[in-house]
Amino acid sequence: MGRTRVGLPGVPDRDDPQRAVDELLRRGYDACEIDFEGSFWMDYPWAERFGEIARDADVALSIHAPLFGFMGHLEASGRKWSSAVGALDRSAGIAKACGAEVVVFHPGFLLGRSREDAIASVVEQLGTLRERLEGKDRAVPFGIEVMGRVRDLGSLDDVLEISQRTGWVRPVLDFAHMHATSDGAFLEPSLFGEALEAADAVLEPGAPFHIHFSDIAFANRNETKHLPYGDGTLRADPLREALDRFERPATVISESPDETSSQAIKAILASA
Template sequence: MGRVRVGSARIPDRDAPERAVEVLLERGYDACEIDFESGFWMGYPWAERLGELAREHDLALSVHAPLFGWVGHLEATGRKWSSALGALDRSAGIAAACGAEVVVFHPGFLLGRSREDAIDAVVEQLALVRERLEGKDRAVPFGIEVMGRVRDLGSLDDCVEISRRAGWVRPVVDFAHMHATSDGAFVEPEPFREALELVDGVLPSGAPFHLHFSDIAFANRNETKHLPYGEGTLRADPLRVALDGFDRPATVISESPDERSSQAIRAALVG
């Protein structure tokens, strides 16, 4: 089995990168996802210093782009598209500045289209994103996150197909979302192993699995909210067993609502 890193879904201190890294290390983490879901709060000098410290202390960084930074719009024009493109551009800039492994973003929506047409739009618009990033020397890998609503775009199969066609995009498996859309099927190692096998087939050699994990509440095969670990039915132990079957390293980001839960997940995965 490759190395398993576990990290927080948010920077724990926004005042100074030195303090942020200090807290992450105190909590036993060796990874962290920079939290821009609600918007950008970090400038480039902050990111550069964070990257220096992360390399010094062997912390793997990733970036989560703002939620409005999605692709697959009905047309690649207008204010929403411009805002999305700008968000992904800046996320990539921060990632390049701090040496992050991947920029996580959400797929778009079906918007009344067939799944095939929606995927075509995502792939076409990702090509526009890539063109812009290459022109700025910030063409970092992107990671498309599996979503938690069963009737919309963003299943594991969708994300694997988009990654296969785009080439520079990787699936980001959110096991809480998949537990929800499967009506609670992820209780034994086999479903985890099957999901990882699909992703393993499209990842570049040496690239880590990038995984999101937390306990989850759901209804009608749709996520409702992340839960403290132990209040739902998703557990990290079967994931650890599944990861044992792969040589590929993994970075697991806890999206739990409290630190106790994140520590329980870390203990289950790395001891």
């Protein structure tokens, strides 16, 4: 089996990069996803220093881009399009500065289109974005996240298709979302293993699985909220068993609402 890292979905100290890494280590984490969902709170010098300290401490970094930073707009023009491209461009720049492994982003929306047309739009606009990033020497790996609403864009199949067609975008497996959209089916290692196998087939050699995990509440096959670990039905033990079958390393970001839950998940995943 490959190494499994576990980390937090946010930097625990926004004032000092050394304190941030020290706090991650104190809690026993060896990964961290930089939290830009709401805003860019980190500048480039901060990112460079954070990256240096994290590398020395063997803490793997990733970035979650702002939520409005998605591709697949109805038209590749206008304010929303420009804002999305700017957000992903800046996320890539900070990823380059701090040495983040991947920039996670959301796949966007159907917007009244067929699934096939929406995916084609996402892929086309990602190509435009890639050209821009290459011109700035920011062509870092991106990761497209499986979403938690059954009738919207972002199923596992959607994410795999986009990853296959771009070649530089990785699938990000959010097992809480997949548990919700499957009406709570992710109970046995076999389903976890099937999802990991599908992602393994499109990932380049050596790239880690990038995984989001937490317990989850859902209704009508749509996510409603992340839960403290144990309050719902999603468990980390079958994920650990499934990961044991792969040589590929993995980074698991706990999206639990409390530290006790993240520690419980980490303890299970680290017990292999």
